[in-house]
Amino acid sequence: MSDIIARSLGKKVEKQVQDVTAQLAEKAQKSEVRLKTEKISQTDVTEEFLQQMAGTTPINAVPVDNSITPKKTTFMTASENLIDPSKRSDGYNLNFSWNTQYSLNTDASMTAYTESFPTVNGEVIYSNALGRLVWYTSSDNVSGTVAFSWDSSLGLYKATVGGGVKSRVDAYISNLVQDGYWFVCKKTAYSGSKSKYGSSKLSDIVDSNVFSKKTELEVVKADLTSLKTPTANATFFVPKYLYCYESNKSSKWIPRYNVMTARNYNSFFIDITAGWGYFRDWERVQTQAADTVKIKNSVSGAEVYSKAYTRRSIDPATKTNPSSLKNVLWIGDSFSDAGFLPCDTKKQLVNDFKFTNLNFIGTKSDTINGVTALNEGRGGYTLDDFTKTDNTTGRGTTYPNPFLNNGSVNIADYMSRNGFSGNVDYAIIELGVNNIVVFNNDVATIKAKMKSLIDLILSSYPNCKIFLSGLVPLSKINASSDVFTHNSLVLNVNKAYEELCEDVNYSSKCIYVDTGVFFDTEYGYQYENKPYRGSSEQRKVQTDWLHPSEAGYYMMADTISSAVIYHM
Known part of the structure; x- marks a missing residue:
């Protein structure tokens, strides 16, 4: 029995060995087996598959739209x-x-x-x-x-x-x-x-x-x-009319810095259609009666701003003294409170050019260089302080409204209370800078407040001729404030003042006088020369960032006086 079992198992094992041997014969040799770390080569794929990859088989001969880049062609080159x-x-x-x-x-x-x-x-x-x-x-x-x-x-x-x-x-x-x-x-x-x-x-x-x-x-x-320098960060404004005396028109210049603001002033230059500029930093107001100021990009030459102006120069000898007394009411802030503006304007009009029937009125008196001028120039005042009906508003009770009486603001009442006879024939307004530096008012608000003051004057004296003085730019050597931001507001306020004066409802009564266009910001402010760290070399240091020097006030007075004479 044991022999029979042994022979049966032997045959079975022998068959299984034969089967395993046959299966092993069908397996790839070690040299034919690819490791995971080995890459596939062209020999591992069929010729048909290679043609499909190359796009030469009929089914793949046309590439998908926009699938071929310029670098993969012989007929296209990238040009961007x-x-x-x-x-x-x-x-x-x-x-x-x-x-x-x-x-x-x-x-x-x-x-x-x-x-x-x-x-x-x-x-x-x-x-x-x-x-x-x-x-x-x-x-x-x-x-x-x-x-x-x-x-x-x-x-x-x-x-x-x-x-x-x-x-x-x-x-x-x-x-x-x-x-x-x-x-x-x-x-x-x-x-x-x-x-x-x-x-x-x-x-x-x-x-x-x-x-x-x-x-x-x-x-x-x-x-x-x-x-091109982005003009969104730049402000441009050239006034429509420039006032000066005939005798000094040839010495009048428009500095680039007075008609534009930019983070980098060198990004722009002034180009002109007549006259000439000095290194494109200035526009010279020569003998031509009009010109167009063009501001261009310094790199591309592209024009970014253009405006025509008319020079209104006057020879006082061509004007006559008014036949009757004409009252002049000066209204202003600390620029006027310093006394130079109203006093020098009166000196030119009355003393120098003999318009002796121009009578300056006001409850405040200033004397400069032997000339006394009454006025309403009050330091720190805003536009609000001359129109407020309650002295607790505006800048408060320390800035009382001279035109306010028993809750009513009336210029005719002001004249009567203070013993001024006649009408207000001329009003000179120099206001707005404190609305920028104190109240941080925007341009639209300042324009609206100026309109309210003009309306107040005209409500009592509808035939009054109003001279609206523009603001002056800060000096480039100013180290106490953001000149760029302030001067941007100055230009935009001046533009708004000009627009107000040219409004159909005010154009016959209001004259915009741009005092900033001829203002020399380098020499028109108070400064002193100081040694740099004890050296013998001196450098110019401003002592007042906001208020002009005596010379600066005279620059403004020249423009205002010539405008008054021009429109007499």
């Missing part, structure tokens, strides 16, 4: 090329150079140019700006140049390469302002009467939205808006 290097892709750079001898004294002193790019003789180059095409030999020697000419059928400038192996395009910055972009491209983007994109004009397909997509538009694209 912004000035900001972080935004620049393949293409050619835009560069700048300028005449350092004259800095940015003229529009033509700064030139933009492309890097050189390969060209062949006879190739046509297009640009949306007037410029010059220059071609070079292989050794970088200039072979020839030609100016671009306008092609009205294309709406572009074009030039033809006359030789060499490469070219570049240059142009004055002042010309590169069309639509905010400058581009240069080869003819490959245009063929016959239609472009490759169906437009009849090549210029139609070159804009900020499609330029980077139409990549044959080679060579350069520059976003010129990056060359």
Whole structure:
């Protein structure tokens, strides 16, 4: 029995061994087994699969739309090329150079140019700006140049390469302002009467939205808006009328700093249509009766502000003394309270030019240089303090309203109470700066408060002629306050004052007098010379950041006096 069992088991084991041996024979050898760390190679896939990857099989011969990049083609080159290097892709750079001898004294002193790019003789180059095409030999020697000419059928400038192996395009910055972009491209983007994109004009397909997509538009694209200082952080205002004496009109200048504010004043310069400017920092008021002040970007030459002005210069000898007494009421703040403004204005009008029937009235008296002038110039006063019906309002009881009586504000009552006979024929208002520095009022609020004061005067004396003085800018050497913010408000307040005086309801009664336009901020403020850290060298240090010096007050008085005489 045991022998039978042994023979049976032996046969069974032998068959199992044969089965295992057969299975092992079918397994891959160790040399044929790939480890997990080994990469798949081309020999591991079929030829058909390789064709599918290459896109050469019928089912995959057409790539998906927008799936091929310029770098993967032989017929497209990337052209987006912004000035900001972080935004620049393949293409050619835009560069700048300028005449350092004259800095940015003229529009033509700064030139933009492309890097050189390969060209062949006879190739046509297009640009949306007037410029010059220059071609070079292989050794970088200039072979020839030609100016671009306008092609009205294309709406572009074009030039033809006359030789060499490469070219570049240059142009004055002042010309590169069309639509905010400058581009240069080869003819490959245009063929016959239609472009490759169906437009009849090549210029139609070159804009900020499609330029980077139409990549044959080679060579350069520059976003010129990056060359322009944002005007959102700049303020501009040139008054419509400039008042001065005929005798000194040729010495009157408009400093750039008096008609604009910017974080960097050098971002802009003054250009003019008549007369001339000194290094574009000043506009000289010469013999012309009118001019247009244009403020331009110093880099691009782009115009950011333009306004025509009229010079109203007067020769006092052409005017006669009024036939009867005319009362002059001066209303102001600490600028007037110092006495120089009302006293010097009276000196010019009455003493110098003999308009002796001009009678200054007021409850406050100042004497400067032997001239006494009555006025209502009160230090610290705001517009509110001359119209308030309750002395606890405005700046409070320490700033009582001189026109207030028993809860009523009335100029005729003020005249009667203080023994002034006749009417208020002329009113000179110098107010508003304390509404900025004390109340932090915005421009619209200050304008509305000034309107209330004017209405108050006209309600009693509708024939009164009101001279509204503008504010003056702070000095650049001021180290005590934010000159940029304050002067921005000054320009905007002055603009609002001018608008108020030109309103149809006030234009026959109100005259805006811009005292800031001719104000010399460097010499018009109080300062002293101090040694720097004990050295013998002196430096100019302002001693009052807000109030002008005696000379500064005289500058303002000159403008106000000439305006009064002009409108007598």
